[in-house]
Amino acid sequence: MPLCAVGCSCPCCSLGAVPLPPPHPGVSPLISLGSPTTTPRLSPNDHDAFLGPDQARAFDQLQPEESRRRLGLIVGRIDADGDGSVTEAELETWIERTRRRSREESVKRGREQYDRNRDGNVGWEEYRDETYGAPGSDVGSVSDPSLYSRLAARDERRFRAADRDGNMAADEEELGAFLHPEDYEHMQHLVAIETIEDMDKDGDGFIQLEEYIGEGGHR
Ligand SMILES: [Ca+2]
Ligand SMILES: [Ca+2]
Ligand SMILES: [Ca+2]
Numbered sequence: 001m002p003l004c005a006v007g008c009s010c011p012c013c014s015l016g017a018v019p020l021p022p023p024h025p026g027v028s029p030l031i032s033l034g035s036p037t038t039t040p041r042l043s044p045n046d047h048d049a050f051l052g053p054d055q056a057r058a059f060d061q062l063q064p065e066e067s068r069r070r071l072g073l074i075v076g077r078i079d080a081d082g083d084g085s086v087t088e089a090e091l092e093t094w095i096e097r098t099r100r101r102s103r104e105e106s107v108k109r110g111r112e113q114y115d116r117n118r119d120g121n122v123g124w125e126e127y128r129d130e131t132y133g134a135p136g137s138d139v140g141s142v143s144d145p146s147l148y149s150r151l152a153a154r155d156e157r158r159f160r161a162a163d164r165d166g167n168m169a170a171d172e173e174e175l176g177a178f179l180h181p182e183d184y185e186h187m188q189h190l191v192a193i194e195t196i197e198d199m200d201k202d203g204d205g206f207i208q209l210e211e212y213i214g215e216g217g218h219r
Helices: 011-017 046-051 053-060 064-078 088-114 124-132 145-162 172-179 185-199 209-216
Strands: 029-032 085-087
Touching: 046 053, 046 088, 053 064, 053 088, 064 088, 085 088, 088 124, 088 172, 124 145, 145 172, 145 185, 185 209
Parallel strands: none
Antiparallel strands: 029 085
């Protein structure tokens, strides 16, 4: 997988200190730790995967020199066998570890925010009341109440799908599936449904080319 998109202005693209690899027999390294020779390629969408969302945001605030220095340190950690090159397998391991760490931190924040009675689980009503307000509560500041209730209904559907034991309380694993359904096999059908709902602007149940282009075709 390439690392940087040509022309990307993100500080991550100061990976100019990390040249792309020369042709290599057998396992091809993705990154060689040597003198800069090539403009690296990293899709902006890969920044979160590579750094994790929190660190990616932090890197956005850095001066190019500092981000280059820190990225060099990170690349050294990705190079697990220390041979000076990063292989696809090493990068996959790194990205999976970054995703897992980000998910764990997100779930921890979710529990702190939503588990109001501190029983260790996030009940549906705890989440709903924290996010949308209790039924009948004043939502006067909401400009579109019908949208509000649609979003709540959609969240409830996802919560029920994540709540595998059906007790309407999300333990750590269930909260992970609720907050990050894309990472859970049993949530994939719902991810597909939600994606279609988001893109199917005319509600005919199909995604027309124009609807697709409108959502993601500008990539
Ligand atoms: Ca609770
Ligand atoms: Ca449960
Ligand atoms: Ca449509």
